[in-house]
Amino acid sequence: MVQQEVLDRTFAALADGTRRQILIRLGQGPATIGELAEPFGMSLTGMKKHVHILENAGLVTTEKVGRSRQCRLGAERLEDVMSWITFYQRLWARRLDGLDAYFTLKNAPDTDTDKDAER
Amino acid sequence: MVQQEVLDRTFAALADGTRRQILIRLGQGPATIGELAEPFGMSLTGMKKHVHILENAGLVTTEKVGRSRQCRLGAERLEDVMSWITFYQRLWARRLDGLDAYFTLKNAPDTDTDKDAER
DNA sequence: CTCTTGCTGAACCATGTGGTTCACTTTAGG
DNA sequence: CCTAAAGTGAACCACATGGTTCAGCAAGAG
Numbered sequence: 001m002v003q004q005e006v007l008d009r010t011f012a013a014l015a016d017g018t019r020r021q022i023l024i025r026l027g028q029g030p031a032t033i034g035e036l037a038e039p040f041g042m043s044l045t046g047m048k049k050h051v052h053i054l055e056n057a058g059l060v061t062t063e064k065v066g067r068s069r070q071c072r073l074g075a076e077r078l079e080d081v082m083s084w085i086t087f088y089q090r091l092w093a094r095r096l097d098g099l100d101a102y103f104t105l106k107n108a109p110d111t112d113t114d115k116d117a118e119r
Numbered sequence: 120m121v122q123q124e125v126l127d128r129t130f131a132a133l134a135d136g137t138r139r140q141i142l143i144r145l146g147q148g149p150a151t152i153g154e155l156a157e158p159f160g161m162s163l164t165g166m167k168k169h170v171h172i173l174e175n176a177g178l179v180t181t182e183k184v185g186r187s188r189q190c191r192l193g194a195e196r197l198e199d200v201m202s203w204i205t206f207y208q209r210l211w212a213r214r215l216d217g218l219d220a221y222f223t224l225k226n227a228p229d230t231d232t233d234k235d236a237e238r
Numbered sequence: 239c240t241c242t243t244g245c246t247g248a249a250c251c252a253t254g255t256g257g258t259t260c261a262c263t264t265t266a267g268g
Numbered sequence: 269c270c271t272a273a274a275g276t277g278a279a280c281c282a283c284a285t286g287g288t289t290c291a292g293c294a295a296g297a298g
Contacts, residue, residue: 032244032245033244034244034245044245044246045247048246048247067243067244067245068245
């Protein structure tokens, strides 16, 4: 089972457009902190923080090469996210598809709503 | 096309274990704020905030019924997230599979630049 | 050795998050 | 009508985020 903390960090890392663009950029090949920062007009320190968050989430790996830091994609972690979503989405799909059936069967629990509540 | 803000909100909403559990709980059927709060030992106000974030991300829909608020799953938004991940994962998979080749071809002109990457 | 380049760390700031408590409104029930 | 329950909103708190600037430090270039 996927650890909760890993999901937390990975989802959080993806919840920022700048970081998603960094991932897309790295999808075209490794880059240094400076190369990543330049198109955003961002300070090196700011970019370093983003890369650190991505690295912490396992989405990126880095390596010091000379005085530069090479960043490249380590996107295996996305599969954890995918498997989580896929798993529950399949469960929910059944529930959502059977929504009408659910509301017609709602006599068992003590919840009581009008029959045309879903819209 | 998936909007940046929508992805931001959806990923951010998923980046919290409590909210993921709320989604799982709602996958078994609608629940009120109180019913959702109880298993976490959380205040109603706290749960309301979580539900609001999920609702803002389009992952949950709510409806006032009497003095309660019925919350139910609106998980269609997960498909946007899935499609984003799937799209780039496919690109990245090629890149990662050919990682060795990439390093030996480092000096080659840029091979492929996908045009409809989010920018 | 010296100077520049690329990165790093610390400190700072504004804003958002995850939670609380308290006061209030609306609704249900006797 | 009166009271209790469910939710809501405002205010607060500790802490994380996303960014900055400034002062270093290591590695190349001359």
